[in-house]
Amino acid sequence: MAPTKAPDSSRRSDRSRRAIHDAALALVTEVGYRRTTIEGIAARAGVGKQTIYRWWPSKAAVLMDAFLDLAGRAAEDAGAGSGGTGEPAPGIPDTGDLAADLKLVLRATVDELNEPALEAPTRALTAEGIVDAKLGAEFVHKLLDPQLALxxxxxxxxxxxxxxxxxxxxxxxxxxxxxxxxxxxxxRTLPLTHAYADEIVDYAVGGLAPRA
Incomplete structure (x- = not known):
């Protein structure tokens, strides 16, 4: 008889992590941050609570990790969809036309903020980060600062x-x-559109340009 192949524990762990990420994002979208619990995430993902606590110290840590993973996947999908390699863009393009480059990036940001899969968890983490200083600092450090540096x-x-x-x-x-x-x-006062993003760039760049 051929020898039985041992289960691949790393692949099993990856599947469990992805299931936990998906469960956390689904719950925060459906019931909000406050009503999302470790117990609910575990039940939704089909794992035990101890599995979650082995990898993350808190609900906030689970959601942060899940959101960063989701944002990374969205960036890869955007790169693949635009004919690229699937890797995130290394920075804001520099074509020599500052306004055009900024409009391109702000339009992409509008699309991300309007994307249903990203909108709910982004709102949940943003709102909770206002009242939870530690979570807010982590959100800024891990997600916002790298983007703002570009x-x-x-x-x-x-x-x-x-x-x-x-x-x-x-x-x-x-x-x-x-x-x-x-x-x-x-x-949510008015629609978030590409045209609005373009106007922001026009107003801002007009004030940044050298004066005659």
């Missing part, structure tokens, strides 16, 4: 090219782009 890099390149005033602080300037977008998305 804007700083692109704006500094624009400064070196003479397209942005030398006295502009890139870290503050990027808030002119991101702030209005997030404000409209959080309050």
């Amino acid at each position: 804007y700083v890099t692109r704006l500094r390149a624009a400064q070196q090219a003479g397209d942005v005033r030398a006295d502009v602080d890139p870290r503050i300037a990027l808030e002119l782009l991101i702030g209005p977008l997030m404000h409209r998305w959080l309050l």
